[in-house]
Amino acid sequence: MSSSTRGSINLLVQSCFVFLCFEICYAEDTLTPGNELKDGDFLESPNKWFRLRFFDLGYGVSERYLGVEYTESYGEMKVVWVANRESPFNDTTGFLNIAGDGDLVLNDGYGTSININSERPAMSSSNSTTSATLVDSGNFILEAGEEIVWQSFDYPTDTILPGMKFGLFGLKQGQLRYAFFTSWMSPGVPAPGAFTLGVDPNNTNQLAIWRRGLVYWRSGDWNGKVFSNMPDVILEYYAKYFQFKYILNENECYFSYSLVNDSWSSWIEVNSSGEVRLFVDMRAGTGRTLQPLSSCDAQEKDKLKGCIEQKPSNCSGGDKFIITTGRMRNWGIIQDNSSLGLSDCKEICKNDCFCKAYKSAQSNGTGCLFSGDQKGDHLDSGNQTEIFYFRQGKARRGICWGLANQGTEVFIHELGTRIAAIHGISGTNKLKLKGQQDYELPLFRFSTIENATSHFSNANKLGQGGFGPVYKGNLADGQEIAVKRLSKGSGQGVEEFKNEVMLISNLQHRNLVRVLGCCIEGEEKILVYEYLPNNSLDSFLFDETKRALLDWKKRIDIIEGIAQGLLYLHKYSRLKIIHRDMKNSNVLLDSKMNPKISDFGTAKIFGENESRANTNRIIGTYGYMPPEYAINGLFSEKSDVFSFGVMMLEILSGKKNTAFHPSNGCSNLLEYAWNLWREERSLELMDPTVAETCTATAKFSQCVQVALLCVQEGATDRPTMSEVVPMLGGEMVNLPHPKQPAFSNLAREGDNNNLPENPASSVNDASNSGIQAR
Template identity: 40%
Template sequence: MDSAKYLFYLVKDHNHKHKLLVLLSSLILLLLTSFCSCSSDTISTVKPLRDGELLISKSKMFSLGFFAKGKSTSRYVGIWYYNLSIQTVVWVANRDTPINDTSGILSINPNGNLVLNNNLSTIPIWSTDVSLQQSQINSTDVIAQLSDIGNFVLMLNRTKTVIWDSFDYPTDTWLPYQRLGFDRKTNQSWFLQSWKTEDDPGKGAFTLKFSTVGKTQLFMYKHNLPWWRGEPWNGALLSGVPNAKRNRDTFNISFVQDDNNVALTYNMVDKSVVTRMVVQQSGFFQILMWDNKKSQWNQFYSQPTNQCDNYGTCGSNSNCDPMNFADFKCACLPGFEPKSPGDWYESGDGSGGCVRKNGSSVCGNGEGFIKIVSLKVPDTSMANAKGGLSLEECEKECFRNCSCTAYAVDNVSNGGSGCLAWHGDLMDIQKVSDQGQDLFLRVDKVELANYYRKSNGVPHKKRLAAILVASIVAVIVLVLSCVYCKWKKKTKDKMVRQLNQDSFGEKNGVQSNTHPNLPFFSFKTIMTATRNCGHENKLGQGGFGSVYKGCLANGQEIAVKRLSKNSGQGKEEFKTEVTLLVKLQHRNLVRLLGCCFEKEERMLVYEYLPNKSLDFFIFDQNQRSLLDWGKRFEIICGIARGVLYLHQDSRLKIIHRDLKASNVLLDAAMNPKISDFGMARIFGEDEIQARTKRVVGTYGYMSPEYAMEGRYSTKSDVFSFGVLLLEIIAGQRNTHCETGRDSPNLIGHVWTLWTEGRALDTVDPALNQSYPSAIVLRCIQIGLLCVQENAINRPSMLDVVFMLCNETPLLPPLKPAFLFNGNHELQEPSTSGSSINELTETTISAR
C-alpha cells in the first residue's frame, strides 16, 4: 500500500516526472526478469527454483517444477512433457517425502548439492547427497540443467563435468537414451519402480530390474517376489523389450554386457515419435506412444499379457501353454508328474509344479535328451552359460554331469553357439509362438523310449503303407535333390568363375581359391531381408553404390552393400573386397558373411554394426561427448591392432590405402572394426613398397610420398593411422581450418602446439579435462611420429602397438608433412590404361 501511495504522489508531483519514468522502467524490467527466470532451463546458486516456477528444456520438450496429482495436496518436484495436453510425469525427486504447501524451493547449497527445502527449513526434504572433493567445491560454478532428453544434470559449469543426473535415478518411467542395468564395481543399479497410486508417486509394489544372479534376465518383482520374467539376451533378442522382430523398424536397441556391467538403452528410429516405457502401479510394464491427432497415449506393448506370463504359474518342471483353452494350461515336462495331484487335477492349480516320476533314474542308466521346441527357456538364475561350444559339445557337457537337467543354445545368432545348462528344477517355462527356443531335456531310458516310440510308432498296416509312401517320396526327393545340387553347384561355380575373373588376387600371385567357401545368398533372400532395398533401410551411399540394413529369417541383422550397375569403380572394389575379406578374420576388422552374385547384381553381406562409424561420433558437436578418454583410447588401440593384423599377422600382407574415420565402424560395445577394403592391395612376403600412377584415397589421410609420387607401403597406412589418432584426440578433422589459426590443417596445428609445449591445448574440449595428461601427451607424440614427412622415420604398426601398450621412452618427432587442405577423395578411375586422377566430392554417410 505504501508503494502505491508513493507512486500516486509521484504522479501528482510534476517536478518528479522523470523519477516516475525511472520507477516504471524498473518495474517493467523486474517483470521481464522474473518471466525469463521462469522459462530458463538452469538452476544456479543465485537462481533457485520456487514453487510456481518452471525449468523448460531448450527444445521445449520437457519441463521441471512443482506439481500435485489429482485431489492430493502433496507437492512434488518432477519432470514432465512440456508440450503435451496431458501432464505426464516421467521423474520425481521427493517421491516419498512430499511437501504439504507451496513454500518449496529447489536450490544448490554451498556443498554443490541440489537440495529441496520448504519454509526456509535448514534440514532438506530431499538432496542429491553427492560428495565432492574440496578442490571441486566452488558453489558459484555448480549448475543444474534440464536437457532436451529429459535428463536433469548437476554439473560444474566451467568444465561441464557431470556430478549427478536424474537418469541414474529413474522412478517409474524409462525414457529414450536412459539405461537399465547395473554396475557391480560401483554397486550402482538402474531400475524402475511403480507409483503407489495414480495420485501418489511414492515407491509402489512393482519393480523392473535386471537380475544379478546366474545369466542376466529382466525381471518384474512384486514386493521383492518375481512377478514377470523376460528371457535372457540370446545374441539376437531380449524378450520383454522392443527388440523383437516385429519392432526392428521402430526401436534402436543397445545391449552391453560383461562380467561387471549390464546396460540396456533404446531410442526411436523415428525421432519425432514421443515414447515412454513405464511400470504401472497395476503391475504392467508398458510401452506408450503419444498420438498427436487424438491427444492421448496409445499402448504399443504390455506385459504380462496372459496368466502364463505371471512368474511360476505352473510351478517347477512344467510347461504353461496360454493357447490351451480346451484343457488345463499346465503340463508336466516329459518324465515328470504333478507334485500335488489333487490340486493339479481337481482344483486346476498348477503352482505346486512337477517332480520326477517315481523310480526314474537319469544318471548312468541309459538316459538321454529329448527336444522340446518353441519355448520361453526356464529361469536362468541357476543356469550356467559357457561360450564357444557347439550344440553337440553342449550335450556332452550336460550328459557328463548327472545334476544337469537341461541345456539350450546360449547365442542363437550366426547359426547358434555357446551352451546354457540348467541344474536342478526348471522354473517358469512357457510355450510361445514367436521367438521361442529349443530346450533339450534330460529323461530316463523309459521316457526316452516312449518319446521315440510316439515319434515313430503307428499301427502295423499303416506303418507298411507309410514306409512304402515314404520310400517313394524319398526316391523322388533324392532325385530332385541331386538335380538341384548339380544345378546349384553349376550356378555357384559360374559365380566363382565370374568373381575370380580378372580378380586382384591372381594379379598378385595369390589364387582366390577361398571363394568357393564363401556363403552365397540368393537375390530373393537379400531383397526380403532389406525390404527390397527400401529407402527406409538405407544406411549410406558411396561411389560403389548403396548400403542397406537387413534382417535374415533367423533374426540376424546384416548390412548389405549393393554395387551400382553404373559403377566400374565399384566392380573392382567388389572383387578386391571379396578376395581379401574371405581370407581375413580379426576382431577389429568388419566380418564378411557372404555375397550375392546373380545376373547383373553384385552384393556383399556384412555383419551389422549398430553404432555407425567413428566420424559420426568424433566430428559431431553433440555425439563426441559420449566418448570419454577411456573409450577413445580403446578405439585407438583397437584400430592399431587391426592395421597390425593386416600388415603382419594375417596370411597376407595388406595395405589398406584408405584408412579414415568413416571407414572405422563401431559395434554395440563401441569396439572399432576397420571396413572398406576395395582400395586395398596385397604385398608379397618380401615386397616393401609399390608404385602406381593411379592414386586413390582421401585427402588429409594420404602420406606425402603416396599423394605426390604414387609410392605406397605399410608406412602409408601408418601415416593415415597417425592422422586418425590425432583426430580422435582433438575431435576435429585434419582438414578442418579454424579461423585465426596459422596452420592449414590439424597436423600443423598440433605440431605448432607441440613445439610450444602446449600440446594438451589440442585435446577435445568435450572431454572436460577428464583424462590422464601423461597418456594423452604420449598418444599425441605417437601420432606425430606416425605423420613424419619421411616414411623411413615413421614407426611400424608393431612399434605403434608396443608404444601404446607400454611406457618405454619415445623418440622426439621430426617435422610432419603438411599436405592438403580440402575435403575431397581421390578415386581410382575405372578405365584401364588411363593415368588421369579423378577428383570427386564425397558426402560421408554413416554405415
C-alpha cells in the first residue's frame, strides 16, 4: 500500500472520529456535574424533537436566551420554554452548569448567575448523583439519583406540551403552586407579556385568560368532554387530534392533554395577541395550526364565545381599530418602554380620545408610537409602507404646545388624559428634553400626584433627602408609587432635576430604580418612581432590630447586585455614567430585598474615550468620597469603586463609616478593617447578627479583601467594576494584596454626614472649589 493511500485512510479515520466526537459532545441529552453547556452547544432529546440551547430572536437585538426549541416547526423557530425570559444575556459568553449543591445555574460569563431551579425542594440524599436531562416530551428535568427534584414542565412559559399539567397543586400540603402560561411580550421578546392562561381559581373546572390581571376570556365549564363556550364545530374538529383530561382531588386540580396518535407531536400557545393557538405535527411532512380556541381581538363576527366585555372608553370615535398598511406621516408620541406590547399600545390609544393610530415603536414589537392625525391625506400608501392600527370613526385632534424653563427647552405633547393605567401613568403628557440627544419621559399632572399622596400628607412621607421629601402614593388604578418632590430651599435645583431625568430615562437594569415619569408645573418639580416597599438599605443596616433580617446570604446578594448595577453604569449602558454619590442610603430594596441604585441627580455622563474629569463643585457625602475627589475635584469610575468599597465594609460590619466610634486608635471604619485584615483577624469585623448564618468564613474574609482593594488611596490601584464582579463571584482565587486605604478625616462622628455648601462656590466659578450638601 502506498504511503499516499495510507495517508488518505488515516485522514478518513480521523475525520470519522472527529465527526463522531462532535455528535457525542453536542448531541447528548444529559448535563452532568463538571460539564458546561456553552453558547453554541445543545442538548437534544433522544427522539430529536427538542433541543435545549442558547438563542437570539434577531430584530437587530443581540440578547441571548436559554430555552427548549421544537426542532421541526416547518421553517419558523418555535421555542417552547425559556429559562431566563426576564434576564437575557448580552453576548455569547453564557453557559449552564450544575453547581456543587446540585442547583442548575445559568451564568453570563461576567459573574452574574441565575438559579434556574430555585423552587426545588431540598434533596433527600446529599450524595446522590445529580444530572439534568432533556427527555422526549420536551421536559427538562433535574434528577438526584432516581428522584426528580425539579422539571421545566412545572414552571412553563407560554407553551403547553402534551403531558404537561396546568392548574393548582399542593392544596392539601399547604404549599400551593399554580402552573399557568404567560404570553411573550412580543414575537421578538420572551419577557412576560399582557396575557395569562390558566385554571380559574374560583371555578377550577374552566380555563380563563387574564389581560394584565383582568379576566379577558373564559372557556366555560368542562363537562367531561367539552368546554361549554367552544362551538361544536371547533370541538369536533379538535376531537380528531386531541384528548383533554381534567383531574380533581383533595391535593390538586389540573388539566392536561394528549394526542390521539402517539407518533404525532403538538403544542398549545397563548400568544402576545391573547389568542390560544394549537399546532399539531402528524410527522408526515405536514404541520397544521388549528383555528384558535380564543380570539377576542377579532372583529365582532369572528369572535368566539367566552370573550369578556372590556370597559369601553368615553371616546366618540369608537374603540375599534383596523389593521392598515401604508404610511402615517406624523408619529408624534412615543412610549419607548420595553415592558409595553402591542396590546398595551391598543389599550392606551383606545382610552385616549386624541389618539387616531398606534403601532410598535421597536422592530422587536415593544414600545408604542401614537398618532393624532385626522386628515385622510396623512395616510400615504407610497413605497415605504408600514403596518399600523387605525381607529375607525373620528377622534379628536391632539394638542401640542411648548414652554421654556431654566434654559431647558421642554416640549409637552398632549395625547390625551390617560396613558397606560397598567403602569400607573394616569393623567399624563410627554416630557421631551432637547440636548445632545432627545430624552422622553411620561409627564404627570400635579393634581394626579397630589391626589395620589393625599396632598403630600406627613402620613405618606417616606423620608427626606438632599433633593427634598419623598412620599408614598397610590394612583387611581391602585399602583403604588414613590414621589420625590424638589424642595424650594433645596441645595439641588433644576440642573440636578434635569440631570436625573435625562440619565434615568435612558437606563434600564434590574439593579437600578425605575422611573415612571415626572411632573413640572409652575415651581413644582417632581420625579415619580416605582415604589420599593423596603425603603433604603441603610434603614436595615443601622437599625438594631431590622438589621437581623439581613442574614449572610442576603448581604452577599445585595453586595453582588450593587456591583452589577455599577458595572452596567460604567460599561454596559448606552451612556457611560459615574454616579458620584454611592452610599447605602441611595440603595433601595424591593419586596424580595433586591438592591436598586437610586438618586442620579449628581451623576456625570462620560464620553466613550473619557476616563476622568474634574469639577469645581464637589458634591458628595463625607466618608464615601475618595481623596482625589474630595481634595482636588478629580473623579472617574474609580470614584464609584471607592464608594462601593466603603459600602461593602458597612454591609459586612453593620457599622457606619460616618458614625464610627474610634476603636483601638482607628479613626474610621476603613482603618479599623485594614488593621484587622493585616493581622489576619478579618472575622472580627463581622456584624454579630450574621455570625450564626455565615458559615463561609473564607468568603467573608475574601469580601473584606475586595472591599479594601476598592478603597485604596491611589485611584490607579483600585480595580474596575469589571474586575470587582468576578472577584466577588470567586473567579479570582489569588486576590491582590491591598495597599493602605485612604485614612481620610472626612469620616466624622455623628449621623449628620452631609457636606456643608461653600457659599463662594459656583458651577461657573473656577476660582473656588465648592462642596454641596447631599
